[in-house]
Amino acid sequence: MPDNELGLIAHLLRRAGFGGTLKELEEYQAKGYEATVEELLHPEDIPEWNDDLVRRYQPDQNSVMYFESAQSYAMYKMINSNRLLEEKISLFWHGLFATAYGKLNHAKGVLNQTDTFRRHGLGSFHDILMELSRDPAMIFWLDNKDNHKNAPNENYGRELLELFSMGIGNYSEDDVKNCARAFTGWTIANAEYMSNRASRDSIWPSGRIDWQFEYRPEDHDETDKDFLGRRGNFNGEDIIDIIAMRPATSWFISGKLYNYFVSDTANEEATAFLAEEYRKSGGNIRSMLRALFLSDYFKSEAVWYDKIKSPAELVVGTARLAGSYKTPQSNITNLASDANFMGQEILNPPTVEGWHTGMEWVDTGTLVERVNSSALVIGNTLQPGVQDMIQRLKDRQKSYQPNELVDACLLLLGNLDVSEITHDRLTEFAANYGEVKFSPEDSIACSEQQVVELLQLMLATREYQMA
């Protein structure tokens, strides 16, 4: 057992989830690190979040006709799902295969795509690319509905090679053209009508209609194609077979996984390690993540707090910590808006390249938003998670010196490990309260308020804003 196993599990939950409450950390610690990794890797063994109450009381989030409804529903799901890695891997693919509402005018289409990522996101990369190529929102987003036998559209073919699998420099322009020809006929049902509705942003007469994949054989180019040194009458499936076996693909996806789960700074050695696991497992994402989470590349304390939380990670993690939005709430839209103001519009990434991450999440404006949003959520003492934290403090001791209070609150915030200078500043702040007492009765309200103010300050620290 490592000396700081609780810290390691907290690190794992920040990366493979949205951070853990102390209760969750303790439960996972009892199971052990390796068992926790295995549990996270098998979300299908954990019951799905039951969304019936949200759908009943907020029908707009049942049909998700409006963008803000879909964003809010996405927030509910990330906050309430116990399938932590399923949510995080869906968010990963959503960022990598970035598909935006802004062009589609069909929020549920993008939401459905993120559900596909939930179902297949830990499977083989080959199958993920297959699902992606059949995904109606992707077909619409990169114009494959306009990719015809006699008039190819290269948009999807190009991005499949450049942004979704191998990366630039690993294929030729002819490969792009022939890749596109292989995907002719891959479209959506009623494509002409659906395109017209989308271009007009028409929701009439009865709201949005879900898009469906359709293969039109009469519109598929059946002639031979040269692709990455091979020749044949390739269809889209053949192209993905070829792509998935390329070393460039294993390297590409390994680098993306390392960046998302480990560090904002690239690591060639770790990427090579993951690429080898890709080769050995046939591109199985679950196997790659297992290898990663059990490796020193991931476990090393040098990479703890080495990533800036994305807005979604920050907003969702804080809401989970506070126990917010367990039941339907009208103001869930505010939470999605907060992430928008911080620079991450869920379901509406800025371009096909997705969001620019790392330091680009933070500027003077978004930093203020990150701090204020977090402080607002944790400052609501009616939230069950906040009440639980206060109760744990009361149960543990009846009074706290400033230093003790800081340590106890850091533990409650998911075993937050702060620098010495941050700790000193927090202790100075807590010293303004003197000894914080939960007895006698008439001191409790004041003490609770002081605890909440300290928690709010802790959420403003560099360490909390990092993962």
Added chain:
Amino acid sequence: MTTTKTFNYSHTVGFLAATGRGFTNPVDLAINSQDVIYVINRAGPETPIRLPSKRVTMCNLNEDWFGDFGTGGKGDGQFWWPSAIIIDSDDQVYVADEALQRISVFNKDGEFLRKWGTKGSESGQLEYPSSMAFDADENLWLTDSGNHRVQKFTKDGQFISGWGERGSGSGQFEGPWGLALGQGGDVYISDWGNDRIQRYTEDGVVIEEFGGLSGGNPIHRPAGLTVDSDGNIYVADWGNEKVKILASDGSLLATLRGESVDSKWAADYFAVNPEEGQLRNEADLFPELDPPARRDREISAGVEGYFWGPTAVKLDDKGNIYVADSLRHRLQIYKAN
């Protein structure tokens, strides 16, 4: 009693409109003595731009539009999560609100008259009132869903009686939604979270229950329901995206999936948007789908003519069956023959 009735689709009333002539998430309806249909529009989300969609629309079966009243808000005559609507013998209109925990009363033209109700769990208080019905004495019955009980009030809000508690046993509820009163005074409840319909005496004694998931005709998360003069039960089987019609003994008479075609108001829209209308005419609007998850719900999302989120079923004295097709922003009308 065995019925020989058949149930056939007649036509559709309404289409989506954020304000004015049309509906936004119609979740319940009531019909007054002049055959005016009052439809509550739940709408959402609760952002400033969407609040005006929360309103009561007045129209008739022939799609004549008589205007609307109310808007989103928390003041008198405003709505936040409007859930149920009923009309008394004076044609006064009662609207329940699950967020504001109150009943608002309007005259037939939509002028606000009064309100009653307070939030809480004591007798006579409310927590998510989901459905309402008047009995023969014009006492107002409602499902107090958040408190997992049924309550009876005078129509000006004086508490009379109530029963129920949370649980899955006989006589217990889990977030009850629909409520209807039979001709003999029996009380029918859609016990939403327990996937069943319960029938009680007016004193709260259980007579029978049926429709659970393990049965031959499983009901899933039932919403609004109503009962005809023969004791047949019409329930919005919300979780299955269907309407089920059950005989008085609980046996299944019919399952309706929805088969809507464009309403008059929808046709008006396409008359001024002919290109979209032409492409719609050429499209296959009833495709065969086999989605990978949540089949009924996802099929409803992809096949526009089917029910999607049916929340209420109402009858009139002319054999019409009105289904509030909440996520498709319309009423589907069936005929019982």
